[in-house]
Amino acid sequence: MNRVNPKLRNFARHLIIHEAKILEPAGSHPPAAFPVVEKLRPHLAILMGRIGFRSLLARALALAGAEVPWLRNLHLKPDGMLPRVDELAAPVVPADRFEGQVVLVAQLLGLLVAFIGENLTFRLVAEALPKLPAGKKSFKL
DSSP, X not given: OOOOOHHHHHHHHHHHHHHHHHHTTTTOOOSSSOHHHXXXXXXXXXHHHHHHHHHHHHHHHHHHXXXXXXXXXXXXXXXXXXXXXXXXXXXXXXXXXXXXXXXXXXXXXXXXXXXXXXXXXXXXXXXXXXTSOGGGSOOOO
């Protein structure tokens, strides 16, 4: 099993909680099961193209599925989108859904750090999540 760096996991957790707080007051629900991934999508597609992003996300999903079994039931759509969690045959409890989000985002960020480095990865995160407080846009591995 390829476990992601604990600091990167905590960073992913922070990003997910931050996005949930932004969406919650507005009373809106994210159209996707993985709002952080969806916010990163356009920025990463510019960097690596749609097919490159889909490949990167597919690898992150495979790695995350080794740690969080319900993620193995997710299959990327041809356009690279993830299905909504409520589209799964078996229901996923909120705590498991949250942990799945954390692991998937952490794996995605871990792959990015490996391929393009910390600085560029965190610059992309800052662009994709502009409401994230400045001090929370990066960390040292």
